[in-house]
Amino acid sequence: MNFVRMSASVRSFLFIGRRQLSFDSRAGGQARRLTHSGQVPGGKIRVITSYTPLPRFAGGHKMTLYAWGRQREFASLAASEARYFDVAADARVLAHCNWQPDRTAAPTLLMLHGLEGSSLAHYMCGMADKALAAGFNVVRLNQRNCGGTEHLSRGLYHSGLTADPLFVLKELRDRDGLSRFAVAGYSLGGNITMKLAGELGASDFLEVKAFAAVSPVIELEDCMQSIERRENRIYEWNFCRNLQGRMRRKEVTFPGQFDLSGLWKVWSIRTFDDRYTAPHHGYQGASDYYYRASAMRVIDQVARPALILSAADDPFVPPHIFEDPAVRNNPHITTVVTSHGGHCAFVEPAASAKALAGQANGYDGYFAERTVVDFLRNQL
Numbered sequence: 001m002n003f004v005r006m007s008a009s010v011r012s013f014l015f016i017g018r019r020q021l022s023f024d025s026r027a028g029g030q031a032r033r034l035t036h037s038g039q040v041p042g043g044k045i046r047v048i049t050s051y052t053p054l055p056r057f058a059g060g061h062k063m064t065l066y067a068w069g070r071q072r073e074f075a076s077l078a079a080s081e082a083r084y085f086d087v088a089a090d091a092r093v094l095a096h097c098n099w100q101p102d103r104t105a106a107p108t109l110l111m112l113h114g115l116e117g118s119s120l121a122h123y124m125c126g127m128a129d130k131a132l133a134a135g136f137n138v139v140r141l142n143q144r145n146c147g148g149t150e151h152l153s154r155g156l157y158h159s160g161l162t163a164d165p166l167f168v169l170k171e172l173r174d175r176d177g178l179s180r181f182a183v184a185g186y187s188l189g190g191n192i193t194m195k196l197a198g199e200l201g202a203s204d205f206l207e208v209k210a211f212a213a214v215s216p217v218i219e220l221e222d223c224m225q226s227i228e229r230r231e232n233r234i235y236e237w238n239f240c241r242n243l244q245g246r247m248r249r250k251e252v253t254f255p256g257q258f259d260l261s262g263l264w265k266v267w268s269i270r271t272f273d274d275r276y277t278a279p280h281h282g283y284q285g286a287s288d289y290y291y292r293a294s295a296m297r298v299i300d301q302v303a304r305p306a307l308i309l310s311a312a313d314d315p316f317v318p319p320h321i322f323e324d325p326a327v328r329n330n331p332h333i334t335t336v337v338t339s340h341g342g343h344c345a346f347v348e349p350a351a352s353a354k355a356l357a358g359q360a361n362g363y364d365g366y367f368a369e370r371t372v373v374d375f376l377r378n379q380l
Contacts, residue, residue, distance in 0.1 A: 051367045052348045053340040060313030063342030067122070074125045076132055087167040091153040095119065095168065096140045098132050107180040107380040108137040108172060110165060112189030114344060116242040118147035123186055123344050127369040134377050137178070141168060145246055151253040158277050159188050159220055160293025162196040173207055181208045182376040186344045190216025191295045197306050198298030210379035211306040212372040215314055215344045218299060219321040220290035224270055227316035235315065240267045247276070300326040306333045307375045309368055311341030
């Protein structure tokens, strides 16, 4: 595994296997290129400039809430094409797609959102905007029931449901003639992304070339224990509020499909999963679901370039999960853990970031979006 632990200071450290290479990410106001003759999987060395959080929002909670609440606009995505995929006999999912003029010649990025998110989440649109500018086709996929689609699927989604994105990839290959793919996901979608990478291994569906996950919950039990801490109660309350609303909307289209008696008392994600998600998908309760649906069970089988980007101050993705030997010893995975960044946030000052990168192309300071797109573009 290529392991990068980055601070907000001017020095960053790139770990390649057991070798540590240091570089000054601010030398001369430019990111200084690092060259090295050692062998790295794929023959490439990744140099990722250091991340500097917005000074007023450097804390994990502050950054998470700031990124969640900040309004953003994406004119380039106005022409998104809505497309439906019948992923199962009783399930249809909605994607929003943006195509290059010659879509068959371009690589395609499939994007997966987090818990109770949608294809319209700011981070989905932000990364799509950057990927489109980098030459990708972009497919922003809603999980089952998300994005106002409760009426399209009889059942529920879950944190390890890799069958749906795999179905979408196969249809895009077989029906649209697309031949090069990357998959990127946030949080829950990041877990699905890395789980899919492990399940595909080295030889299945070779058209998928690379993967990237931001703030991924690859060990669900550990992440659930983090979100259950007192200081994270506001997040859990908001998730449960949305989950309750989704179940009530499903009741309108599929009356009696789920027992909603006492739903108003469900203010814990674990309780919701124990009562609804786990039994619906054949798991023996929430604990069994968290264990079996975690990407950690198959992450040692990842055999294509993959990037994991997370923050040490993420309120509910503890950084120690990325130290697991299954991640650490996998030579195909590059893991970047910044000191700051929050959950699915990673906003830095746009002006200084622009100067650091030596570019004047309107970079908006959303570090994770740019880092993922750059990583994937280098693989395809």
